Amino acid sequence: MLQISTIEKEFDRCVKGLEKRGLEGAENLLKDVLTLDGQRKKLQGQLDDILHESNKLAKEIGQLFQQGKKEEAETAKKKTTELKQKSKSLGEELSNIEVSLSRHLYNIPNIPHDSVPAGKTDEDNEIIKVEDSNIPDLGNHKKPHWDLIEAYDIVDFETGNKVTGAGFPFYKKHGARLVRGMINYFLDKAAEAGYEEVQPPVVINEDSGLGTGQLPDKEGQMYHLEANDLYLIPTAEVPITNMYRDVILKEDQLPIKHSGHTPCFRREAGSWGSHVRGLNRLHQFDKVEIVQVVDPNKSYEVLDQMVGHVEELIKSLGLPYRILRLCAGDLGFTSVITYDFEVYSAAQEKWLEVSSVSNFETFQANRLKLRIKNSDGKKELAHTLNGSALAIPRIMAAILENNQAEDHIKMPEILHPYLGFKEIRKN
């Protein structure tokens, strides 16, 4: 969430940023925050004074008792009753204000970067790079991947439907091996780039959901385990970034770089429809995520590195791709700037989003209380970033479609050592 000090110091920039996102009444919302914060300070001051009085009296009463002056002590006790009532009512008033203040703050999204284009929907996203020279000419044996996976018997939706439900497929044979091979390849590449691998829990508690911003905003997108009040992760970003919740890092520990593979679970409530077929959208899918916690002065340099890393991965697989800079209206709640990567899936003739790389600046760190202590002993909020590197099923869809031939599907050469086969054939 935004820092109140930022709202105060850069009020106009914040208003403009929120308006760019299409948030209505941004100025009033931010004014309310400042008003509430002013009230908070005032009440806190009053309460502190009363508590000060009470503390003083309590000490005096203690001394009177020790000196055996019981009557005087009893008289003094009576004075405290009034103070107690005052502090109680002030305390309630204060906590009401605080609740209201934090509700406001939790509902205010991050301020977009200057370079983020204005716009409302994904139509307005800015295409900053297109690499489409390798879109294959598939001639007349062009099959979408949902036909291919059936023909080659490598993903089984029907059995997934029976065992769990729609959106939970079984990968089989070469398909299962392809998933595992890609995960290993992506993790190896992340390791080469200096990311330390972790294998995080795939369920998280409420505090973690709040920390990275999935809660309270996107409550309905996560699977909730009610019996334990835990959530299935929608991305490894959540557990990995939350490793650093309530942590004060020393300068020389930076940058923190982690990679992790997890299944990701998304309810995708409301986004299901006939246009979503095959591997394009699932309730459970595998993804390798990269996360960094960095010095605030270096986060844009790091963002470029992460974008470069993802681009190299996609290139190495020989897939046509493009890079988008999301417009303000399409930008995630917590993000300052996001680059999306899409690969071209040549049979369905569609661009598929396979990665999203974002800088959150201090937005997550503020919720997480993730700080850096510099050599002068001063503390400041860190910047957090993350990116998919990469999401498996859509990469798989594009590989299958783009590399299909009459009676086989070629695997990208870079994956051969990870697969134990060079092409998928029937049987």
Place this chain on the structure above:
RNA sequence: AGAGGCGUGGCAGAGUGGUCGAAUGCGGCGGUCUUGAAAACCGUUGUACCGCGAGGUACCGGGGGUUCGAAUCCCUCCGCCUCUGCCA
């Protein structure tokens, strides 16, 4: 899952109702000594909020309660340890 125990500052560890934001040791930082280092000695050393400042308030796992006053008593939740049970 059941029974019992425990949860205090960066770490270790005192503290069972008032003078406790908290002894002591270690670690950290500064200094003396030394050519330099170590040792020794001296000093200093939690976080957050409010305030120009003096200073004030809150925090001893989380939340609530009793009391004029709670690290200390009570309730509850969470976590850890031991034993028993179950299980990959």
